[in-house]
Amino acid sequence: MHAVLPLQETALAALHAAMPAGMLLTEEADVERYSRDWTGDHHGRPVAVARPRSVEEVSLLMRCCHEHRIHVVPQGGLTGLVGAAVPSYPGGEVVVSLERMNKVRSVHAIDFAMVVEAGCILEEAKRQAEAVDCILPITFGAQGSCRLGGNVATNAGGFNVLRYGMTRDLVLGLEVVLTDGRIWNGLRTLRKDNRGYDLKQLFIGSEGTLGIITAVSLKLFPRPTQIETALVGLDSVEDAMALYALARRECSDLLSAFELILRGGIEIAINARADLEDPLSEVYPVYVLLEASAGGRVDLRALIEDFLAGAGQWVRDGVIASNRTQGERLWLLREMMVEAQGRGGRYLRTDVSVPISSIAAFVSDSLTALAAAHPAALVVTYGHVGDGNLHMNVVPPEGMAASEMDRLFHAAETIIFDAIDRHGGSISAEHGIGRVKQRAYLDRADPLTLELAGRIKDAFDPLHLLSAGRILPLRDV
Structure with missing residues (x-):
């Protein structure tokens, strides 16, 4: 085991005395899987891992931690991307894993x-x-x-x-x-x-x-009784946005997904799996994966076919899945692109949003600036068009040294975030702030926002024992 500070020894003794048998893990081999998140980029060893089985056990744990001033970080499935659930407090943190409360x-x-x-x-x-x-x-x-x-x-x-x-x-x-x-x-x-x-x-x-x-x-x-999935090729992001505007009107509230994928993402997916082929007969700069679902007596297939037939000025080619299996194959392109984009190594993940009307301009501005500044890097661009959320991820050239990679990621993120600021967007659309985006968040938040956020934190957690240093900076109390 790692060295344990005297204060930690006292706290651990108090926890062991208060907790039910089998609830607390402290051995190195037992706590290792709670020390790293899905990205592999964030690592921190817990002082201990508590695995409560009920809300009453969570309550007991938190009363003990509050009494002894023990810092705590809750954990779910560790699939987050901003380092929020990985232990990081300088004096050590107890992980509270909710994995046994799974009913x-x-x-x-x-x-x-x-x-x-x-x-x-x-x-x-x-x-x-x-x-x-x-x-x-x-x-x-x-x-x-x-x-x-x-x-x-x-x-x-x-x-x-x-x-x-x-x-x-x-x-x-x-x-x-x-x-x-x-x-x-x-x-x-x-x-x-x-x-x-x-x-x-x-x-x-x-x-x-x-x-x-x-x-x-x-x-x-x-539960929908009908689901229709289509993938279409287009000449530009501008055309994809025009198609989106039409889809919202023609498909009404039946439209459930509208995913933008630039060509690089399709290539990553088909190169990652031998059983995936190029989805269309020709190559296009931009693709849209869309899905609609309905129940009742709506003829959803006819609706989608009519919609796409009326979108010929933008859609160059496309395919509508003939059954759910084919639909799942189309979604596999999207899923494999995300899984394979890092080539098994580090890459810059961004999760940004802009007003929907600004998506095309933001993508153009960002890609132009990135290509000029870092032509050897691969920029993978995709996102959820209907809510303005884009992921513009930067993959370094193969063989790049770690120190160079750090500089590339910092410079590329600056370019992307500066474009976000110009277009009135957000640096975090769905992944949160955690520790990874804290500096960028604090630099952009106005003083009153930070004051109000700090007051809320003080009201609910006056000793700053819960997830200290996430979203807001560490503070001595």
Whole structure:
């Protein structure tokens, strides 16, 4: 084991004395998997890992940590990308893993709602919703390993934000353990509840800095009986945006995804898997992967065919999946692009948003500046057009030294963020701030925003024991 400071020894002894048997892990081999997130870029060894099985055990843990001034960081599936869940406090942190609190407590088909514990894997929750002919529409590549508490704490986005909104829009209620161990029970399934402040909204997107989410009630929707998926090739991002505007009008609220992919992303995907082929007969600079879904008596296939037939001035070629298997193959292009873009090594991830009307100009400005400054780097550009969210990721040339890579990433991020500022956008659309984007966030936030955020942090966590140094800077109290 790593060296343990005297203060940590005292704290660990107190935790061991207070916690139920088997709840606390301290051995090196046991805590290692809680020390690194999905990116592999962020690493920090926990002082200990607590694995509570109930909200009462989380409450007990937090009372003990509050009493002994022990710093804590909650963890879900460790699929975040901004370092928020990895231990980092200089004096050491106890990880609170919610992995054993993984039950679906209830599913209500008539209420179109479900209640799940924070450690429930998203994919499992989606399966149980489907078992009662409903859908939980939160959807992204990590759904087989991410946990719903983390999805809520980071206000996760994904493919279906265009139709269903961010995770924030799907949360009906929360159960939260506060930093002093008290349990706030706001776990309701009411659609309308206008009794004063909507406190749950403070915890959604707070990245574990205000309380530990232990359960969540979520909106469900009728399960579609029809899903149509299409991939089309276009000459420019401007044409893709014109197509999007038409799709919103022609497909109405049935449009559930509209993904922009520049050619480089398609090439990465087909090069990564031998069984993936170029989706169209010719190569195009820009592609759009779109999906619509419906139930009832709507002839969705005819709707999509008519829409694309009327978009000939922009669409150069395209394919509509003839069944769900073919539709999943089209989505595999999108998923493989994300999985393979780093070539197994480090790369710069960005997660930005601009007004939808500014997407084409932002992409042009950023790519032009990046090509001029760093012509050897590969820029992979894709995103969720319907909500203005783009990922412009920079892959270094093969064989680049680590020090050069750091300089490239810093310079490229500066170019992208400067373009974001010019177009009135955000440096974080769905991944959050954590530690990775803290400096960029603080440099851009106005003083009053930071003052109000600090007051909220002080109100919920006056000792700054929860996820210290995430979003807001470390502060001695």
